[in-house]
Amino acid sequence: MPAITEHAPRRAVFLDRDGVLNRRPPLHQYVTSPGRLRLLPNVAVALSGLRAPGYALVVVTNQQGVARGVMTREDLDAVHAELRRRLRLRGADVDATYACTHLADAGCACRKPRPGLLIQAARELRLSLADSVMIGDSPEDLEAGRAAGCRTVIYISRGDNRSTHADFTCRGLVQAARWLRDRHGMIQDRERAGR
């Protein structure tokens, strides 16, 4: 096996926030303070499962509530600090959080479906986008993942609908983590068999 240096790019799982890690607020409402954050069940377990095979965990989230004046950047930072605090209490964590705080019609490069947040994270954290995964509950998430060059995109469905653009559709992060773990195992088996 080739030596893996400390500086080799890591692969990552990019995670949308609302509807993936925490309960989605109603349309045009936002998680404006730490007290309004509701983690979804078993999210910490799922994140620990994703970290085990060595994925960096990076939250990428559209939060135009900041540009709309519904909350400040400090409010958003406080929500993300609370998110990480609660994950740590359950033995999990993420490596970083990236947010687009611009208006939907601002034409910025970072609001999903554009890939700007993922590309910025890859540059700053030395991630290999091609080996990375995007998990989200909206078509914009999947599109951003593909546009960034992620080989794998996973759709968390809010109902029975499947995404034809996703490699896997499921109901939550636990299932997504299990699918990735199984797939990772299969790839390792194939590599072993080829040697």
Ligand SMILES: [Mg+2]
């Ligand atoms: Mg979402």
Ligand SMILES: [Zn+2]
């Ligand atoms: Zn933006």
